[in-house]
Amino acid sequence: MVIFKDRKTPGIKGPKEIEGKNPVVAPQGFWVKCPECSEILQQPKVGENLDVCPECEFHFRISARRRIELLCDPGAFVEKDTSLLTTDILEFSDSQKYPDRLKASRSKTRLNDAFVSGEGKVKGRSVQIGVFEFSFMGGSMGMVVGEKIARVFDRGTKKKQPVVLVLASGGARMQEGIMSLMQMAKTVAALNNFRKKQVPYIPIFTHPTTGGVAASFAFLGDVNIAEPNALIGFAGPRVIQQTLSEKLPPKFQRSEFLLEHGMLDGIVHRKELRPYLDRVLGFLMD
Ligand SMILES: [Zn+2]
Structure with missing residues (x-):
């Protein structure tokens, strides 16, 4: 590994940097x-x-619990899969040990991991809903988040109910290595099974949605919508700019840019999300 000894660390930082x-x-x-x-x-x-x-x-940015409060009928949400806990299979450590990071995020968010899911109602219609919690390790998808997403689709399949996912993630969780990348395939497989029931899956992109989440189940919705000005993409704009050594167009990878280039079906203001969901679900299901 001598060849790497004098290399400067690339100036790529974590989720806080890509937030712009x-x-x-x-x-x-x-x-x-x-x-x-x-x-x-x-x-x-x-x-x-x-x-x-x-x-x-x-x-x-709002918490997962607040998001559920804003989208679901009052008192209708029943949370599922609350007891799943991840493990440190790689004994991973960077500037901090993985278990220490988990502990800090758990005490900050009062959640076991970066995803809250369950069954709720949107204007009386039952939906399976899942929301990323970005404050928990940048909403990164490890084994627990992947499993919970797969279970959201599984419950949707079993009950023939639509699935709504609210996305906010830096991508796969590097502390879980290949096991976190495996979640990309697992979630898409669960979604594929769900599709056979012909009920809608609606992803709502919020700021930011990047990496392995954007590259797996996120863009596979029947109607893909986003909040205004959300950063959405695989690699962040800084990484792309450094790789290409080219100046990127204004608003690159923002919701408005993606809508203009055909990657999204709509941009919906937070105030309009609940009535929009109601309309779209009614249109696709009634
Ligand atoms: Zn302002």
Whole structure:
């Protein structure tokens, strides 16, 4: 490995770097500055506005639980697969040991892993729903997240119910190596089985959706929709720019760019997501 000894570390960083302009979670505290328009806002007003800036419509990142609250009928969500726990099969360690990272993310999010799923209702219609939690290790997909997604599709198949997945992920979880990449095939296999029932699968892309998640089940929806200005792609724009040594077009890999280039079917404002889902599911199922 001598040949690698003098190589500089490429300047590629983790999910925080690829987030670009909006690395922001839903604000805490009374005052908050919008990262897009720099307006100083009152947090309760932002919260009332579904964590969207009332001045410029910037969509703050929200937790998986809040997302479920916004999409499902009140009290209708029943969470599933809460007891699955991953293991450190590679005894992986970078600047921190994998079990330490898991422990920190678990105490921060109060979740066992980066995905919340279960059965809910959207305007009275039963759906299988799953939501990524980006605050848990960048929403990365390891064995537990992959298994939970496969189970969402399996329940959808068994009950002949539509599947809605809300995506926010940096991709496969590197700490689980090949086992995390295997989840790409597993989730797609479960989706393929689900398709035989001819009920819809609707992925909702939120900021950011990249890597192994974008490259597996994410884009295989019957109607692919995204929130405004979400970063969506396989490799992040910084990696592509460094590889190609070319300047990328403005808004490259953002929702609006993808819609223009035929990769998405629609961009839906957070306020419109629930009625949009209701309309699309009604159109495809009734
Ligand atoms: Zn704003």
